[in-house]
Amino acid sequence: MQRIGFGTKRLAGNAGDRPGVREHAVELLRRAIELGVNHLDTADFYPSYAPPGSPAGEFEPLGWAKDAIREALAPYGDDLVIATKVGPTKAGMCRPDELRALVEADLQALGLETLDLVYLRQAGLPSVAEHFGVLAELQAKGMIRHLGLASIRAEQLAQAQEIAPVVAVQNRYGVGYGRVNDGILQTCGEQGIAFVPYFALTAESRETGGVSINDVIQEIADRHGATPAQIRLAWTLSRGDHVLAIPGTSSQLHLEENLEAGSIRLSPEERTVLDSVTD
Numbered sequence: 001m002q003r004i005g006f007g008t009k010r011l012a013g014n015a016g017d018r019p020g021v022r023e024h025a026v027e028l029l030r031r032a033i034e035l036g037v038n039h040l041d042t043a044d045f046y047p048s049y050a051p052p053g054s055p056a057g058e059f060e061p062l063g064w065a066k067d068a069i070r071e072a073l074a075p076y077g078d079d080l081v082i083a084t085k086v087g088p089t090k091a092g093m094c095r096p097d098e099l100r101a102l103v104e105a106d107l108q109a110l111g112l113e114t115l116d117l118v119y120l121r122q123a124g125l126p127s128v129a130e131h132f133g134v135l136a137e138l139q140a141k142g143m144i145r146h147l148g149l150a151s152i153r154a155e156q157l158a159q160a161q162e163i164a165p166v167v168a169v170q171n172r173y174g175v176g177y178g179r180v181n182d183g184i185l186q187t188c189g190e191q192g193i194a195f196v197p198y199f200a201l202t203a204e205s206r207e208t209g210g211v212s213i214n215d216v217i218q219e220i221a222d223r224h225g226a227t228p229a230q231i232r233l234a235w236t237l238s239r240g241d242h243v244l245a246i247p248g249t250s251s252q253l254h255l256e257e258n259l260e261a262g263s264i265r266l267s268p269e270e271r272t273v274l275d276s277v278t279d
């Protein structure tokens, strides 16, 4: 799998569902594949957007990313991995007995017989064991190829690993976020699990999107003839060979720019500086 994939949360940009947005998203998805992307990250609530004035953590789900993926890309290429997430619903975290229906809905929406990678996106669970156990049963039935976990703590990774192999962990991580997920990133590396961070670019802005202006990052970007977004992605990838990136964008220019970040090599000194940047 290419190390830089494409997150589908931002397909609609920040202007909501105005006419033409979905058609643009379909074109963007096709362009991503043309450029070599073979890892798409999606979920029921994508794309989403934060109307002007929303607090950083709030968004409105538009919910048509899977339809756009199918329209753009089916029949899918053999090497394409489409990762989906189950767990959170409008009513909060789903019950374990609701997971099968969510997986079936994803299969139907994407037009697949087997989902490549399904993350249990936990929200407030003390233990993921019961939910993950259900997903492991669906995997055994052939409905899911690989299992992952999102927004988890180290003990929840251990709970899941007792039940079935976890191939990917998706937690928040990026320049300026602090070192809170360093431990789980390292654990993933030791166990051969892909670490797939979200908000690698948008950092503190979170749901409202955009990339913060930061003088330290700008200076490193200028040195490389790169953009600050590219430096943020290069730093993310520099955290380990098992780290993948899934930047989200509604812009073809940004898509191309983000994919080019894979060729930037930061010096050890630059990496050390970026380790302690705060947004």
Ligand SMILES: NC(=O)c1ccc[n+]([C@@H]2O[C@H](COP(=O)([O-])OP(=O)(O)OC[C@H]3O[C@@H](n4cnc5c(N)ncnc54)[C@H](OP(=O)(O)O)[C@@H]3O)[C@@H](O)[C@H]2O)c1
Binding pocket: 006, 007, 008, 009, 010, 013, 041, 042, 121, 150, 151, 170, 197, 198, 199, 200, 201, 202, 203, 206, 208, 209, 210, 211, 227, 229, 230, 246, 247, 248, 249, 250, 251, 253, 254, 255, 257, 258
């Ligand atoms: N597991 C979870 O709980 C969870 C949570 C959030 C997200 N995710 C996944 O992670 C993916 C990444 O997160 P994200 O999309 O929320 O945030 P992100 O990738 O950190 O940042 C996206 C924002 O950055 C902007 N951007 C992208 N490339 C840029 C560039 N080259 N220059 C300037 N601005 C740029 C985008 O705006 P433009 O449209 O203008 O480019 C958008 O506002 C999502 O798409 C989703 O698949 C998972």
